[in-house]
Amino acid sequence: MTEHSELRPRLPLIAVPTTAGTGSETTNVTVIIDAVSGRKQVLAHASLMPDVAILDAALTEGVPPHITAMTGIDALTHAVEAYSARHATPFTDSLAMGAIVMIGEALPKAVGCGQDLAARENMLLASCMAGMAFSSAGLGLCHAMAHQPGAALHIPHGLANAMLLPTVMEFNRMVRRARFSQIRPGVNRQENR
Numbered sequence: 609m610t611e612h613s614e615l616r617p618r619l620p621l622i623a624v625p626t627t628a629g630t631g632s633e634t635t636n637v638t639v640i641i642d643a644v645s646g647r648k649q650v651l652a653h654a655s656l657m658p659d660v661a662i663l664d665a666a667l668t669e670g671v672p673p674h675i676t677a678m679t680g681i682d683a684l685t686h687a688v689e690a691y692s693a694r695h696a697t698p699f700t701d702s703l704a705m706g707a708i709v710m711i712g713e714a715l716p717k718a719v720g721c722g723q724d725l726a727a728r729e730n731m732l733l734a735s736c737m738a739g740m741a742f743s744s745a746g747l748g749l750c751h752a753m754a755h756q757p758g759a760a761l762h763i764p765h766g767l768a769n770a771m772l773l774p775t776v777m778e779f780n781r782m783v784r785r786a787r788f789s790q791i792r793p794g795v796n797r798q799e800n801r
Contacts (some may be wrong), residue, residue, distance in 0.1 A: 612798055616761075616773050618653070618655055620659045620660070621656075621657070621658045621659050621660075621712045622658060622659065622660045622661075622662065622663045623658035623660070623662070624661075624662045624664065624667065624733070625663065625667075626667045626668060626671070626672055627668060627676075627679040627731060628668060628676075628679055628680060628683060628718075628731035628732045628734070628735040629678070629679025629680060629681075629682035629700070629735055629766060630679070630682060630683075630735070630739070631683065631735050631736060631738050631739020631740070631743075632658075632739065633661035633663070633736060633741065634657075634658070634661060634736050634740045634743065635656075635657065635659055635739045635740075635742070635743045636652055636653060636655075636657040636743065637650065637651070637652045637656065637743075638650075638651050638652075638767075638768075639651075640691075641700060641759075646759050646760070646762050647759055647760065650755075653664045661736065663729070663732040663733065663736060664732075665725045665726075665728040665729035665732055665777075666725065668728045668731070668732065668775035669723060669725065669728065670722070671681075672722075672800070673719045673720075673722065675720045676715075676719050676722065677715070677771065678764050678765070678766025678767050679735075679765070679766050680711060680715040680718065680719070680731055681715075681769050681770040681773070682760060682765055682766040682769055683707065683711055683731070683734055683735040683738045684707075684711045684715070684738075684769075684773075685750055685751065685754075685766075685773050686707070686738035686739060686741070686742045686747065686799050687703075687705075687707035687708045687711065687734070687737070687738040687741060687742075688704070688708065688733075688750075688773065688777065688791060689742060689745075689746075689747045689748040689750060689751060690703070690738065690741035690742040690744075690745040690746070691704035691705060691708065691787060691791060692702040692748065692777075692780055692784045692787045692788060692791070693745040693746045693747070693748060694746070695744070695745045695746050696745040696787075697711065697744065697745065699744070700740075700741040700744045700745040701741075702705055702744075703737045703740050703741035704739070704742075705737070705742040705790070705791075706734070706737055707734040707735070707737040707738040707741065708791060710733060710734035710737070711731065711734045711738075711792065712729040712731035713730065714726075714731045714734065715727075715731060718730075718731050725727065732735075745770045748780065749779070749780065750776040751769070751776075752768055753772050753776070754769045754770075754772055755768075756788065759766040775785050775793075
């Protein structure tokens with residue numbers, strides 16, 4: 609399927625995320641995984657963009673801490689890569705940095721106390737914001753690299769991102785120093801309160 613594929617009109621698409629991480633509820637991208645081979649296929653098409661997104665923190669309340677952490681790191685990676693992308697704009701910057709700050713504050717709480725609905729709601733909002741940011745600005749090296757070990761070694765996507773993000777950020781910092789110097793204070797803003 610390409611962006612120019614002719615498709616029949618579809619029914620309204622309503623997205624209801626049950627984890628806070630992919631941002632798929634605000635993007636035209638989906639990933640399909642073959643359960644047998646572990647092979648991932650990324651699809652992008654305008655018809656995949658949901659018409660409505662319903663963010664209900666109660667639906668994420670039972671997500672185990674390790675899944676909450678991994679999906680949260682996926683959202684953080686989306687935000688960091690969108691903020692440091694070549695195609696970043698003031699609009700995507702505000703979404704990405706807002707998501708970075710929210711994740712820095714909410715992720716430790718959501719992992720530490722799964723019943724903290726305020727933290728879970730903020731993670732859903734941050735994931736949604738990061739999804740909107742990367743839909744316009746794009747992603748980067750971390751996501752490009754994370755799909756390979758994830759598929760080959762059956763490593764969850766968020767864990768692959770977590771393993772790669774610090775090194776990729778350090779590498780990218782050489783050419784986007786000003787951008788990356790602004791990300792660190794965003795993550796640490798909670799400590800300054």
